[in-house]
Amino acid sequence: MSEPTFPGQSGEVPEFETRDPGAREFWDERFERGFTPWDQAGVQPAFEAFAVAHPAAAVLIPGCGNAWEARWLAERGRAVRAIDFAPSAVASARAALGNFADVVEEADFYTYTPPFAPDWIFERAFLCALPKAHRPRYAQRMAALLAPGALLAGFFFIGDTPKGPPFGIARGELDALLMPYFTLLDDQPVEGSLPVFVGRERWLTWQRNGTPAAPHNAG
Numbered sequence: 001m002s003e004p005t006f007p008g009q010s011g012e013v014p015e016f017e018t019r020d021p022g023a024r025e026f027w028d029e030r031f032e033r034g035f036t037p038w039d040q041a042g043v044q045p046a047f048e049a050f051a052v053a054h055p056a057a058a059v060l061i062p063g064c065g066n067a068w069e070a071r072w073l074a075e076r077g078r079a080v081r082a083i084d085f086a087p088s089a090v091a092s093a094r095a096a097l098g099n100f101a102d103v104v105e106e107a108d109f110y111t112y113t114p115p116f117a118p119d120w121i122f123e124r125a126f127l128c129a130l131p132k133a134h135r136p137r138y139a140q141r142m143a144a145l146l147a148p149g150a151l152l153a154g155f156f157f158i159g160d161t162p163k164g165p166p167f168g169i170a171r172g173e174l175d176a177l178l179m180p181y182f183t184l185l186d187d188q189p190v191e192g193s194l195p196v197f198v199g200r201e202r203w204l205t206w207q208r209n210g211t212p213a214a215p216h217n218a219g
């Protein structure tokens, strides 16, 4: 497994015992040692704008880390579940969420079933955290979790990287990964990215292919 390349504040990467970003121990060790250079410590304007534009959306946030976005949504009474498979990430998120701690669960994205049908799955620094070999599983699981018409939207780290995490993805490769299941609705540059993502982060909105089910007629 390649060396992790997320640099710290001063550009250095500490020595870690775990090397496999597909294992929860990898992320657990980094959260335990307070090494989270991907952490925005708040929500980005593009997230806020999208959330405001989709006020009724029930949101699932996989690989949530400190779950800033879940907190933003929960504080506004929105339906949200955030999951992470690293116990120390979940503990950190729950501590910050206070009264809303229950919206964060310790779970593996590939096997988790949310308590609601998500209208929107929010992506941030999750795909780029996964080993490249996991990408087909990521796309399949996203497709399985979202009904026709539902959205996969968030920040994607574009551009191939020789090693990682973060593992950037070439734009053509991302399209080939998602287009069997999704149609791209929007593609925007991102302002205010952290140094590790700057210039290579795009806000993408993908819609699950297929015809949405007709609403129930209660009468």
Ligand SMILES: C[S@@+](CC[C@H](N)C(=O)[O-])C[C@H]1O[C@@H](n2cnc3c(N)ncnc32)[C@H](O)[C@@H]1O
Residues within 6 Å of the ligand: 022, 024, 027, 028, 038, 039, 040, 062, 063, 064, 065, 066, 067, 083, 084, 085, 086, 089, 107, 108, 109, 110, 124, 125, 126, 129, 130
């Ligand atoms: C780079 S961090 C990003 C955290 C957060 N999304 C953010 O933007 O700050 C990636 C997170 O994904 C989590 N993760 C990786 N694989 C996972 C899986 N299969 N299921 C759930 N969480 C996973 C890790 O534990 C880690 O917290």
